[in-house]
Amino acid sequence: MESAQKMKKWVIAGAAVLIVVIGAVVYQSMFSKGAALTGVEVDWRLLGEMDYITGKSSSELQALNGKGVKIPGFMVPLEDDQRDVVEFLLVPSPQACIHVPPPPPNQMVYVKMKKGTEVAVGPIWVYGTLNLVTKKSMYGDASFELVGEAVEPYK
Incomplete structure (x- = not known):
């Protein structure tokens, strides 16, 4: 039972990180010129x-x-x-x-x-x-x- 809860926390943490990364990529592509402006x-x-x-x-x-x-x-x-x-x-x-x-x-x-x-x-x-x-x-x-x-x- 305890290992299932730990696994659930890791899955939730991983999903949160993935959402942040996807959001950053979408924001960059919508509001900046990305790699062209480096x-x-x-x-x-x-x-x-x-x-x-x-x-x-x-x-x-x-x-x-x-x-x-x-x-x-x-x-x-x-x-x-x-x-x-x-x-x-x-x-x-x-x-x-x-x-x-x-x-x-x-x-x-x-x-x-x-x-x-x-x-x-x-x-x-x-x-x-x-x-x-x-x-x-x-x-x-x-x-x-x-x-x-x-x-x-x-x-």
């Missing part, structure tokens, strides 16, 4: 360590090649569609957009989103996989490519 925060000082003439970068920057990151900045769309932008440049300030001369390549990130996003007029976070490769655009070369997962307002 990544190492990268700032523009670190990106500036890329020597765009020689192509050499710091070991800290090299360690992020092919890894999930989030980078703050401003969007410079490379397409006309305001509701479904797939390609854009991410720059550190709103003044660093399409002026002549363009910003140096280590101050521009070419972003190719997996899924289109709306044009952002203010500061944003962009989440995705960082690649240390030179990408060319009509506004200049970028020392980095980001395969974008998600964009959210900068807070």
Whole structure:
């Protein structure tokens, strides 16, 4: 009899834990973008360590090649569609957009989103996989490519 009661308590405790885990998963899928909104925060000082003439970068920057990151900045769309932008440049300030001369390549990130996003007029976070490769655009070369997962307002 005593072992049946212990077993019943364990079953109830296990069911309670399962309910909490399922609830957390459902909450995360409904109210957040989940794994798309994770990544190492990268700032523009670190990106500036890329020597765009020689192509050499710091070991800290090299360690992020092919890894999930989030980078703050401003969007410079490379397409006309305001509701479904797939390609854009991410720059550190709103003044660093399409002026002549363009910003140096280590101050521009070419972003190719997996899924289109709306044009952002203010500061944003962009989440995705960082690649240390030179990408060319009509506004200049970028020392980095980001395969974008998600964009959210900068807070």
